[in-house]
Amino acid sequence: MKMRKIISIIVDNLLAIGLFIFAVGILSYYNSPRQNAVSSLPIKTSLTERDIAIAEAVKNGKKEYTFTTRFIPGVGVITDPETYKKEWEQQLQEDNNKKAP
Amino acid sequence: MAVTQRIRVVVGAALAVAGFLFLFFSTRNTAQLTAQAQTGQNYTSTWEATKLITVDSAGGWRNVGILRNVPIGVAEWQVDTRTAVGGAQLLTETWRTPTSSEIVYNPADQTLTGSGFNSADWIFANHVGIFGDTPDGGRVRYKFQSTSVLNPSYKYTHGDAKVGGNAIQCRSNSDSNCLMPRGSYGWEVYHALGNLGSDRGRISASGLMMPARWIVTGTIY
Numbered sequence: 001m002k003m004r005k006i007i008s009i010i011v012d013n014l015l016a017i018g019l020f021i022f023a024v025g026i027l028s029y030y031n032s033p034r035q036n037a038v039s040s041l042p043i044k045t046s047l048t049e050r051d052i053a054i055a056e057a058v059k060n061g062k063k064e065y066t067f068t069t070r071f072i073p074g075v076g077v078i079t080d081p082e083t084y085k086k087e088w089e090q091q092l093q094e095d096n097n098k099k100a101p
Numbered sequence: 102m103a104v105t106q107r108i109r110v111v112v113g114a115a116l117a118v119a120g121f122l123f124l125f126f127s128t129r130n131t132a133q134l135t136a137q138a139q140t141g142q143n144y145t146s147t148w149e150a151t152k153l154i155t156v157d158s159a160g161g162w163r164n165v166g167i168l169r170n171v172p173i174g175v176a177e178w179q180v181d182t183r184t185a186v187g188g189a190q191l192l193t194e195t196w197r198t199p200t201s202s203e204i205v206y207n208p209a210d211q212t213l214t215g216s217g218f219n220s221a222d223w224i225f226a227n228h229v230g231i232f233g234d235t236p237d238g239g240r241v242r243y244k245f246q247s248t249s250v251l252n253p254s255y256k257y258t259h260g261d262a263k264v265g266g267n268a269i270q271c272r273s274n275s276d277s278n279c280l281m282p283r284g285s286y287g288w289e290v291y292h293a294l295g296n297l298g299s300d301r302g303r304i305s306a307s308g309l310m311m312p313a314r315w316i317v318t319g320t321i322y
């Protein structure tokens with residue numbers, strides 16, 4: 001008899017209970033830290049080679065890693081060495097012509 | 102159950118489900134942030150050059166002799182990456198060029214030689230000796246030296262130009278043959294900086310020796 005009364009009360013107030021759970025959920029969601037609010041990023045560089053080497057080291061439980069890269073500090077990645085060399089020589093020639101009396 | 106009661110039950114259940122979904126996603130968000138906090142944070146990196154590529158070249162004229170040890174670029178970097186807040190060490194790295202043995206350019210046969218030297222690892226150009234004076238057979242020597250070669254014992258002064266260290270090498274303070282860096286990993290011998298001779302302002306020799314590849318070893322902390 002008591003049980004039926006309790007169930008009856010719950011059913012009568014289910015809307016209020018649902019509203020309460022909804023309110024708690026929505027408050028929790030909006031108070032939780034948003035991912036896009038994170039200003040700091042994991043250790044991340046433009047070097048894919050480093051990312052791969054570190055991931056591999058971590059996977060194997062090692063602290064040391066090694067990789068090779070064509071990124072030249074202070075210069076960047078030279079995708080076409082021959083073109084870079086030709087441009088360097090061309091600039092040299094132009095400068096020489098300018099400096100000549 | 103009355104109709105209104107049924108509606109209240111359905112709406113209440115729907116609201117409860119929606120509430121649980123919001124709770125679930127807010128918990129997941131926090132979990133992702135925790136994972137990020139463990140691995141990621143603001144950081145600063147310092148790059149210290151510990152070894153330099155230097156060049157020895159004649160390239161001038163009238164028995165200018167060999168001008169030596171002018172640095173043209175970095176051959177080894179020590180990289181230290183720390184958290185921006187607190188300064189805890191995250192990574193250290195050493196960046197090395199594929200070889201660190203002397204590389205010699207011989208203009209007689211236009212070859213580059215050196216222990217472990219592989220032409221595919223470098224971007225190079227060499228133009229030497231247009232004035233015909235060629236001590237050491239006109240050879241150009243690229244050396245790998247610690248940063249201590251930048252000992253500021255030498256000073257060249259001409260007009261407004263004052264250069265300390267080995268950034269520029271001239272036969273004398275007022276001479277016309279000076280070896281100096283030219284951009285990244287390049288060099289030139291500039292003729293007649295001070296003289297008013299007929300060859301004033303000519304580049305008498307030049308070269309480029311840029312690493313196209315780096316070998317990096319690192320440690321995670």
